[in-house]
Amino acid sequence: MPEDSPLWEVFVRPRRGLAHSHVGSLHAPDAAMALRNARDLYTRRQEGVSIWVVPAAQITASSPDEKDAFFDPAADKVYRHPTFYDVPEGAPHL
């Protein structure tokens, strides 16, 4: 059985001023073809002004199973949010 060509993750920037966001993935033998295929697959209706393709194998992801422990340090630091603080009445622009 022939092997699949590498998997690429596709990120599209919808408009200037917005960040690229993940739209899906595709198989292609190299980056140039991945980019062209991404254009045909994900921007047939002017969905973007810029595309990134990234080899899926190059992405390091946090483990969904360890989600709770991994993000735990942020859980008890409510003082990082402005809403934690009482603003005295009458203090402007705070």
Next chain:
Amino acid sequence: MAQHAHSEIIGMQPEANWITRAPTLKRKAILLAKVQDEAGHGLYLYAAAETLGVTRQTLYELLLAGKQKYSSIFNYPTLSWADIGAIGWLVDGAAIVNQVPLCRCSYGPYARAMIRICKEESFHQRQGYEILYTLSHGTPAQKAMAQDAVDRWWYPSLAMFGPPDTESTHSERSMAWKIKRFGNDELRQRFVDMCVPQAAVLDLTIPDPALRWNADRGGYDFTPPDYAELMAVVRGNGPCNRQRMAHRRQAYEDGAWVREAAAAYAAKRREPVHA
């Protein structure tokens, strides 16, 4: 998901059959765009299926070996240009009714693929409806052609919702896993209720003498499709099953040199350059 992906890919065939014979350049460009969308749908869905760990190559081989199926609707032939209209209106229309609930199904990658697909499908349905409207308001011969297409595609479209819930083998599990959110019969009824007023605007007749409004149920009574025929087509005995698979195999083999050349080129470029 795999069966859905295969359906999009095989579904390109009946319509591609008319690309070179579209009546105007505009219709040809539209049909090309639609068939290209269906290829895209197939690719979104293959990618979603692959997130479960299966390789693309395995999925292709399962289809080519006949071990995974595709929607039976694509085993019917497209005999006239009006069939392109009827497919857009009825087949894509039925697909939309089936697919909209899937946008909120429990498996994220599938649901996200379905959201993209549903956005594109409404163009498919409208272009088909417009083809039929143009024909049904044209010459008597054109209107007859439109009616003939609707006569042939109506029941196969109803069959797209699958067997009745009482006989459906997978429905119960799919519902429990919240992949499917509504039963086959409920979606079929929804489709019929949508089509009746649309057919009236087309000035075409739905080929069902038993079709009538049932005020008690708040829906139309209608003749169910021939499920024995559906099962025969599923088992491989539809008018075009062999042709569709032969064409798919041929296309896969004909494309082999392109895949090999692209892979060889990529490998060559990865080699270190010796000065």
